Amino acid sequence: MSSSSCSSSANNHHHSSADEPSPNLPLREIPGSYGKPFFGALKDRLDYFYNQGQDEFFNTRIQKYNSTVFRTNMPPGPFIASNPKVVAVLDAVSFPILFDTSKVEKKNVLDGTFIPSTAFTGGYRPCAYLDPSEPSHAALKGFVLSVLSSFHNKFIPSFRLCLSEFFTNLEDELADKGKADFNTLSDKMSFEFVFRLFCDRSPSETSIGSNGPKFTDLWLFFQLAPLISLGLKFLPNFIEDLMLHTFPLPFFVVKSNYKKLYDAFYTSAGSILDQAERVGIKRDEACHNLVFLAGFNAYGGMKTLFPALIKWVGTAGESLHRRLSNEIRTVVKEEGGVTLSAMNKMTLTKSVVYEALRIEPPVPYQYGKAKEDVVVHSHDSTFKIKKGEMIFGYQPLATKDPMVFSNPEEFVGDRFVGDGEKLIKYVYWSNARETDDPRVENKQCPAKDLVVLLSRLMLVELFLQYDTFTLEVGKLLLGSSVTITSFTKAT
Known part of the structure; x- marks a missing residue:
């Protein structure tokens, strides 16, 4: 490791106040307003x-x-949401x-103010929509956690393949067209990996064929259109506002696609569904949850x-690429x-992966409904939120808090190296x-560690093969479009 890797950790100023707000912060009335009924919400939606767009909003x-x-x-x-406040x-x-979850309820808040x-x-509310206090949450999340832990030896070889x-x-x-569409090939690879993981076969060996990403994308779009x-x-x-944000899109349009996905999992993931039945979960409920986990959580997450x-990593440039390839090749050789x-x-x-998750979290929003009157602290004030009010967090602002991270808008690859580890x-x-760790009684993503592992693996494979690469970046519905314009093979 070159000495430069330590350079940025020194300038990561870190305010202990971010964890223990001083007890004598002033109590402040929560500012802001909802405007006139209906029109206030409409104006905010158009803004x-x-x-304005999200960040400016x-x-x-x-x-x-x-x-x-x-x-x-x-x-x-x-129209769509019962209460946008x-x-x-x-x-x-x-x-x-x-x-x-002792203070906020997580029931039906996955997509925010609408469900x-x-x-x-399949007529079920999947685990992601359940609050831990609901009886089926423990059974479903426990089932997911046990399935994932039974795969731990498969992750690395399967994803590397x-x-x-x-x-x-x-x-x-790239050779054929002079540039390569990263997103389309990445979606195909992600779907292949997820399906193989749960079903022990390639989707091409089932009735889905190569249509997995297309079917899943449409199914996701029809659910999430009001947020896009x-x-x-x-x-x-x-x-557009009338088409997407005024009425929920109907399921029947994607019904046959969804049935194909469901049938492929139902026939191919038999041993997992047997396991679900043994712990008292109905087979069809387990399968709908599995499709949701594979399609919405796993594939949908990898898509962004x-x-x-x-x-x-690409826009950070060649010096970071050199340091990454140097570290990765040295360690792989030693180990x-x-x-x-x-x-x-x-x-x-590791630090580069955390920095990517920090600067552009794959899920930008979190919601919860106050179970009781709660007091929240910001850096400089205290606020009282009343029981029943919906609390909303826009993650990219919380993880770019200038009181915690220096140069928060900048991608600093070694931000979490050395002393910077405290900021993780x-x-x-x-x-x-x-x-923290995902447990049955919390709402943390059950595959949290897997996401970090797969991201590291992608960098490991990339820099074992290439010294550097160049790209072009654009915008997509969800996230960024990436086009690879050159690879320099490892020498």
Whole structure:
């Protein structure tokens, strides 16, 4: 490791106040308003999607109220959502109230102020929509955690197999067309990996064939449309707003696609479904949960995760690439292969993954409903939130809190190396602190450690094969589009 890797940890100023707010902070009325019924929510929705865009929507309000805690409406607003009113918590100190299930209820808040029809999930509310206090939550989350732990020996070999085919396909397309579409090939690879993991066979050996990503994308889009803007230049905003944000999209359009996905899992994941039945979960409920876990949580998460990781590493440039390839190749050589213990020794690689999760968390929002009157602290004030109020956190602002991270808008690859490791607990992407562990009684992402592992593996495989690469970046519905423009083979 070069000495430069320690350089940035020194300038990571760290405020202990972010953990223990001083007890004598002033109690402040929560600023902000919801505007007139219906019209206030509509105005906020138009600001959020069209007039300002997400980050500006929140930043202008933080400045206006001189507060990172305030009242606002969150889309989709009138029509679809029963109640768009939220209290926004947008800094590293107030945000973790959303993880405390003794104080906030997590029932039906996965997508915020609205919930898609259960028709999309076989008539069941999947585990992600359940609060830990609901009886089936423990059974379903316990089942997911045990399935994942039974796979722990499969993750590395299985993902490396998918990655090697993935990089071959990227190179072929690059040679063929002069550039390669990272997202499409990454989606294909992610779906292949997830399906193989749960079903022990390739989706191409089932009736889904190569349509897995397409079927899943449509199914996701129809559920999440009220939270999305297409950004199409030729479509006037008011028409898009009417189409996407006014009425939920109907399930019947994607019904046959969903049935194909469901049938493929039902026939291929027999041993997992047997396991579910043994712990008292109905077979069809277990299968709908499995499709949700594989399609929405895993594939849906990777759809934004991998392009974001490669975007930030790619734009960081050649000096970071050199340091990564140096660390990865040295450790793999010393350890005699790509193993878990090898990856745990790659401090820079680990830091780069945490930094990507910090600067662009794959899930930008968290919600929870106050179970009782609660008091939240920001850096400089205290606020009282009333029982029954919806609390909303926009994660990218909490993880770019300038009171915790220096140069928060900048991608600093070695931010979490050495002394910087202390800051890992402020990386909140998984519905908890990064230093916490998913358990049956919390709402942390059950595959949190797997996500970190797969991200590291992607960098390991990339820099074992290539010294550096270049790319172009654009915007997509969810996340970034990445086009690879060159690879320099490892010498």
